[in-house]
Amino acid sequence: MPSPKKPAIAKWTDDTEIVSITLSLRAIADIELSPNYTTAFHAWFLHQVRDSDPQLSAYLHDGQSEKAFAISPLNGKLELISNTFLAKADSTYTWTISALSKPLCAWLQTWYSNHPEIINLYKGNFAIEQIDINQPPTTYNNLWSVSSNPEPRFTLAFLTPTCFRSKNHHLPLPIPTNIFHSYLRRWNDFAPEAFPQEDFLAWIEQVVYITNYDLNCTKVAVAKQGYVTGFTGTVEFAVDLKASQNSDFERLLSALIKLANYCGTGHKTTFGLGQTRQIGKNEVGSEKSEKEAITTTPIQEHLIKRIAELTDLFLQTKKRQGGDRAQNTATIWATILARRELGESLKAIAIDLDMPYETVRKYAQAARKAIGALESNLRL
Template sequence: MSSPKRPAIAQWTDDTEIVSITLSLRAIADIELSPNYTTAFHAWFLHQVRDSDPQLSAYLHDGQSEKAFAISPLNGKLEPIANTFLAKADSTYTWTISALSKSLCAWLQTWYSNHPETINLYKGNFAIEQIDINQPPTTYNNLWSASSNLDSRFTLAFLTPTCFRSKNHHLPLPIPTNIFHSYLRRWNDFAPEAFPQEEFLAWIEKVVYITNYDLECTKVAVAKQGYVTGFTGTVEFAIDLKASRNSDFERLLSALIKLANYCGTGHKTTFGLGQTRQIGKNEVGSRKSEKERITTTPIQDHLIKRIAELTDLFLQTKKRQGGDRAQNTATVWATILARRELGESLKAIASDLNMPYETVRKYAQAARKAIEALESNRIELETVASVSSL
């Protein structure tokens, strides 16, 4: 087998803290992918880190801080076949990984020099044909230094569904404070100097506003969240500096806009959501700004609707429990049962949801019993109604 191509890409220096790379992939044979296939890529990446640096892998997986990486979905044609996506043999795709900390950038550079020839997933393999720089290697100080001049307008393209966590729910709206809160969290975790969160976000609320947008709302299945509603498209923002001048915050705002190209926006960026790009002035309104959006497929649409139906049914059985706990339990049960109905194995579901196999098995049994009980009650009520009408 021939070795993967290693083009003469710019190697980043030892002080690099942020970088984004794109892998060009080729399906070696037909590959079936689940609707939540980004969880498999997420797991593969963490396994790569674990094989050479278990401590870093544990930090990335279990650390309570912000996640130091982001990934994209596959960019390329995936065909909906039965209950799966199909990556046809020899079809080509791109997949992007961003590193947001110095330690992960160092690991990624070492990994690049001796990376594997394939990405081995549960149901098939992709050949790694080439690796390129997607966003240039840099540091947080460099982002700060290059941010002395703040443009009065800027445009962000949200390439994959984007949403935010709000009181245990998902908020699919591009509210400026939510957007810059998500960037500031990463900055404060990984940059040498942190900034006061409440003060900065209060300033954002005063000076940043939306002037134009072209958005679509969509639902996608994401790990054990069941499904989330997110927005894709472009948003144009303006800055009213007359409202409140603050030179440090102005510079930070400019730096965070640049950081968005690496870290993505909002919730579940380590599973492909929230991929973001700043659109240049010369690109706004042109074909260059028409970035490919990741849309739902018939499989995802079916899965999303079925999860919603089952969640409502399970909530009927948990009226005593109430609150967020009932909602969360109902959603997990619904996700597991909906995916089992589509033919996925418990092992694959457990792996995707990052849950113990025995827990998933017990939840699947409990979900089936709950559905059987509801169906039995429905038949009993229909029988009583039929007898009463005689």
């Protein structure tokens, strides 16, 4: 088998803190992928890190800071067959990985030089045909130094479903403060110099506003949340520079817009949500910008509806409990049971939900018992 082609990496130095690469993949045989297949790619990537740097892998998985990486879903045609997606033999796809910290960029550079030729997933393998630089290697200081006053208008394309956490719920709206809070958290965690969050977001609320948008809403299943609603499409923003009067924040705004191309936007970017790209002025409204949006296949409506149905049923058994605790428990039970009905193993579900296997097993038993009790009551 010929070795995968490698891109020139002259600018990828030991000082690199941010980079994004795209892997061109080919399905070696027909591969059945679960609805939440990005979980498998997420796990594969962390296993690659763990094999050579267990400490870095543990930090990426368990660290309390912002996640230092982001991945995309597969970009390519997946066929929907029954309750699974099918990547047909010899079909080609692209998959993007972004690294947002200096330690991870250093690891990725070493990995790139001696990467495997195959991505081994539970149900099949993809050949790595080629690796290209998606967004150039750079540093946070460089993003700052090349940034100046922001353009009066800029456009962001949200290529995969995007949402934000808001008071234990999810908000599928492109509110400027939420968007730039998302980028600032990464910046403050990984850049040499942090900026005051409250002051910057208050400034964003004052000077950045939406002038146009073309959005769609899509429901996707994500880990413990059961399912969330995310938006995709393009949003045009304007900057009221007359109201600004803060040159540092203007420069930071420009730098964060550039960072968005690497880090993505919002929640669960390490599972493929929130992929983002700045659209150049010459691309806005063009056929080129429309074609470059990543095509994603949302989770089956069957799974989403089943989780909702089961959640309602379990809430009936928890009327005395009430509150957020009852809602959260019902949602987790429903997610576990709905995915078991689709044939996923408890082990795979436990890994995806980041929960102990025994806890997931007990929840599954409790969920089945609750369903049995409800069915018995209906027969009486």
